[in-house]
Amino acid sequence: MAHNRGLLNQQVHRPSILISGVIRIVLMQPIIHKPSMGILNMKQGEQKFTLARHVPSDHLRDVIKHFWIIRWDLTVQPPYEQGIVPNPCVNMVIEHGHTAIYGVAQNRYSHRLEGKGKVLGIKFRPGGFYPFAGLPISQITGRSMRLEDVFQADPRLLEQAVLSKDEDEDMVAAAEAFFLEHLPARDNNVAYLNRIIDRIQGDRHITKVDHVCEQFEVNKRKLQRLFQQYVGVTPKWVIRLYRLHDAAETIDYGAYQDLTRLSIDLGYYDQSHFIKDFKAIIGATPEEYTKRVLHAT
Numbered sequence: 001m002a003h004n005r006g007l008l009n010q011q012v013h014r015p016s017i018l019i020s021g022v023i024r025i026v027l028m029q030p031i032i033h034k035p036s037m038g039i040l041n042m043k044q045g046e047q048k049f050t051l052a053r054h055v056p057s058d059h060l061r062d063v064i065k066h067f068w069i070i071r072w073d074l075t076v077q078p079p080y081e082q083g084i085v086p087n088p089c090v091n092m093v094i095e096h097g098h099t100a101i102y103g104v105a106q107n108r109y110s111h112r113l114e115g116k117g118k119v120l121g122i123k124f125r126p127g128g129f130y131p132f133a134g135l136p137i138s139q140i141t142g143r144s145m146r147l148e149d150v151f152q153a154d155p156r157l158l159e160q161a162v163l164s165k166d167e168d169e170d171m172v173a174a175a176e177a178f179f180l181e182h183l184p185a186r187d188n189n190v191a192y193l194n195r196i197i198d199r200i201q202g203d204r205h206i207t208k209v210d211h212v213c214e215q216f217e218v219n220k221r222k223l224q225r226l227f228q229q230y231v232g233v234t235p236k237w238v239i240r241l242y243r244l245h246d247a248a249e250t251i252d253y254g255a256y257q258d259l260t261r262l263s264i265d266l267g268y269y270d271q272s273h274f275i276k277d278f279k280a281i282i283g284a285t286p287e288e289y290t291k292r293v294l295h296a297t
Helices: 155-163 168-181 188-202 209-216 220-231 235-252 259-265 271-282 286-296
Strands: 049-054 064-074 080-084 091-094 100-102 109-113 115-124 144-146
Touching (some): 064 168, 188 235, 209 220, 220 235, 235 259
Antiparallel strands (some): 064 115, 091 115, 100 144
């Protein structure tokens, strides 16, 4: 394992990153039954590309959440702009001529698909990339870095090994072989942080960092330090992210008519702050998002 030499790319999430969600599942291993929120306007997107996710083998599950493969053919169609909601995971994208590692994006972003192609991505568990990189993951938040700065490997050889394969199973097997060759020692902090983040995601009553500290009996400064080092963002940001995911999901199901009440229930006492955060993550204000949902039904 090689440490980063500081060559960070300032461009945020340039390539074909479609981080979560399932449009068509073609799995060689157990299906991930419930897709996490990530891809916006999925009904429209499924007309433009296919996305499959694959569970990693047992040796890699501590650090890799899943592999994802996107294929598209827009040769007789105009380019397509795909909106994506952030999550607290580092991704590595294997794409001809553009293979790179991407830190956590803190705002909603989009990617343009055009022509014909395919990519394989690796979605690391929160904190799962730290044992490979050996540097604070906060250093690549909102940025990208080259494959060779972490693994001392030629990206062209990896692209050839993975993207020359026709079947998903063979592409994933080639990617797994690469990571097994570079697998670092087990780091128990990764599993610990994933338990915390899973709790944050699943418990809507967690709206403050203090709630996490109480439930896990951890000092706030220690928690913040671990998040910055391993995840790349603060625990406050992760809480905000998932509560805003909850807000969008609640609007999707029409469970709230009063957006002010919704914001308060999610821990916001400043309506303007709620609107600003919601738009940064989801890409529209709560009112605009509600209108879109109503229009789609």
